[in-house]
Structure formats: structure tokens, C-alpha cells
Amino acid sequence: MNYLNDKVYKKLLVVLLIAIAFYYLLFYIDEVSKIFSRLLNIISPFLIGGAMAFILKIPMNFFERNIFKGMDNTAFQSFKRPLAIVLSLLIAVMIVGFLGALVIPQIIESFISLQQQLPIFVEELIGLLNRVSFLEKYAQDLEMFYNSFSWSAFFQKIGAFIFTENINILSTGFNFTTYLASGITNFFLSLFFSIYILLDKEKLKRQSQKLLQAFFRKKSNYIIYVASIIHDYFYAFINGQLLDAVIIGAMAFVGMMIMGIPYKGMISALVAFFDLIPILGPIIGTAIGIVFIIIESPTKALIFLIMMLIFQQIQGNFIYPKIMGNSLNLPSMWTLFGTIVGGSLMGIMGMWLFIPLFAVIYRLISEYTNNKLKRQSEISS
Numbered sequence: 001m002n003y004l005n006d007k008v009y010k011k012l013l014v015v016l017l018i019a020i021a022f023y024y025l026l027f028y029i030d031e032v033s034k035i036f037s038r039l040l041n042i043i044s045p046f047l048i049g050g051a052m053a054f055i056l057k058i059p060m061n062f063f064e065r066n067i068f069k070g071m072d073n074t075a076f077q078s079f080k081r082p083l084a085i086v087l088s089l090l091i092a093v094m095i096v097g098f099l100g101a102l103v104i105p106q107i108i109e110s111f112i113s114l115q116q117q118l119p120i121f122v123e124e125l126i127g128l129l130n131r132v133s134f135l136e137k138y139a140q141d142l143e144m145f146y147n148s149f150s151w152s153a154f155f156q157k158i159g160a161f162i163f164t165e166n167i168n169i170l171s172t173g174f175n176f177t178t179y180l181a182s183g184i185t186n187f188f189l190s191l192f193f194s195i196y197i198l199l200d201k202e203k204l205k206r207q208s209q210k211l212l213q214a215f216f217r218k219k220s221n222y223i224i225y226v227a228s229i230i231h232d233y234f235y236a237f238i239n240g241q242l243l244d245a246v247i248i249g250a251m252a253f254v255g256m257m258i259m260g261i262p263y264k265g266m267i268s269a270l271v272a273f274f275d276l277i278p279i280l281g282p283i284i285g286t287a288i289g290i291v292f293i294i295i296e297s298p299t300k301a302l303i304f305l306i307m308m309l310i311f312q313q314i315q316g317n318f319i320y321p322k323i324m325g326n327s328l329n330l331p332s333m334w335t336l337f338g339t340i341v342g343g344s345l346m347g348i349m350g351m352w353l354f355i356p357l358f359a360v361i362y363r364l365i366s367e368y369t370n371n372k373l374k375r376q377s378e379i380s381s
Helices: 002-027 029-067 077-130 133-147 151-171 176-199 201-259 264-274 281-296 298-324 332-380
Strands: none
Touching (some): 029 176, 077 176, 176 201, 264 281, 281 298
């Protein structure tokens, strides 16, 4: 009886502590958010480092398991991991450098072309609207707006915002040099932390398992099981998203090159980048491409739209299912829900976090429900 009373008292104490914590969280939300923001700023380099390690592990594992597998029984075995990490970092730097060299010059070129072609495009659009009787009113409104609009002032403001106002915003309230130095320091701290994780990932795994077994005992096996599911789902999702983005970007580049569509390098890179955003990304990438192309040639913009619709059908029905397989096994409704929730909370990073997280929760709830129903059927029988 005393044992039962102790269990009841412990549960009541836990409920009371949770209620007190919830009270302070509700009535002192501003102070709690400030503390949380400071804590997030402190640990953000380590979180970023963990994310970098998770991504770099993909090429590192490829090098270890395929390229350097012959080193296992040689004197160079100890160099296999560092060499794989160095090659993975070199690939990452080469990809970033290649995209920068490909995209930045074309953005400058498209900005200049936009400045030259956009007024001509608006004039042609006004003429086209005037040819249709029920659209003449909109043509007049557009012409009035166009006549009162200064293109030179518009482009000057855009250029000033890109090249000067951003710097002014960053330098308001604190020294820009300090901000830059802090950003560089945090980047290298994240990089070194990710390298440390990659070098000792097996050791860190063993240490984590020992800590769980020491503090949680009977529940440690289930916690390890959940952690393995989280790892597998996140790894499969990130690997699949990156590979899928590369494939759709390459398809867009080849298709635009064959069809003679302008800005193929910049737009294909943007298509690949926005494809990393689940569900909405391909639509955004295609829309941005159309905006740039339509100024040069509305016909080629229509060709680009039709081409991307075909590519997206191929991607959605053949490429993406082949890459992902049944690794997430998350219904479409929950994928959309995870995209919306994650995007509203944390932007693109939130989408990447919440889709595999929802897949983990969905699987755990399904397993719990099935096990409970199985036990109920066994008891009833």
C-alpha cells in the first residue's frame, strides 16, 4: 500500500511541476523567449555543425564504403576517414564555388537585361490589351501607371538596396566588422565541430548508448530504437532531396540548352535550389524562371513552362519515388501539414526538419496503436 501511495505522490509531484512550468511559460513568455533566443544563439554553431556533419556524412560514407574499401587491411586504414572527410569538404567547396560562378554573373546580366527590356515589354502589353475591347480599361490604368512610373528611379532603388542598404541595416546598432568577424568565427567553429563529429561518430554513438543505459535503464533500448528511426528517416530524406534537386536541375539545364532558352545556368541552378523546398519549391522555381524568360521572349517562356510541367511529372511519378522508395512512408496529407507547420515556424529549414519528424511520429503512433490493438485482441480471445 505504501508503495502505491509513493507512486501516486510521485505522479502528483510531476503533474504539479509541469503545471508550474506551464504557468511561468504562459505568463512570462517574453522573458522565456529572450532566454531561449540567447540560448539558441550560443548553441547555434553546434547545431549548424551537427547539420553540416549530417550532410557531409553522405559523401564520406560513399568514399569509405566504395572508393577506400580496399584500405581496411592495409597500413593506410587510419587515413581512410580523414581522407574521406577532406574529399567531402572539397566537393562541398567546389559545388558552392561552381554555383556562385554560374549564378552571380547571370544575375548581374539578367538585372541589366531586365532594366533594358522591361519598359519595352510593358509597352507591348499595353498595346496587346488595347486590341481587346473589354480589356481597354485595364490598358488605360496600366498606361497611366506606366507614364507616372520612373524606371530609372525604380532600378536605382533596387541597386541601392542590394549594394548599400543591406550594409547599412547590418551596421545599425553594432559594428559591421564585429558582426562579420563573429559570423566567420561561428562558421569555422561549426565546421570544426562537424569534423570532430565525423571523425569520432562511432565513439560518440557508443558513449550516447552508455549514458542512456545508465540513466534510463529499461527504457534505454526503446530510446535507442527511436533514435535509430530518427537517424534513418532524416538521412533518407536529406539524401533524397539533394539527389532529386541535382537531377531536376540537370534536366532543366539540358532542356533549356536544347530549346535555346536564355539564362539556362542561372535558372537551372535556381530550379535545383528551390526544389529543395518540399511541395511548393518546384512551383516557385518555375515561376521565377518564367519571370526572367518572359522579358526576353514570351514564346520561350511558354516553352519553358510546358517543359518544366513535363519534367515535374516525370520527377513526381518516377524519379522521386525511385529515390525515396518507402523510406518515409508518410501520407501526402501529413507531408503537406509538416511543410506548412515547419515553414511557418522556421522557414525552409523547418520544412526539412518537420517532414521527417512527422514521419517518425507517424510511425511511432502507428506502431503503438497496432501493438495496443494486438494486445486487446489477445486478451479478448
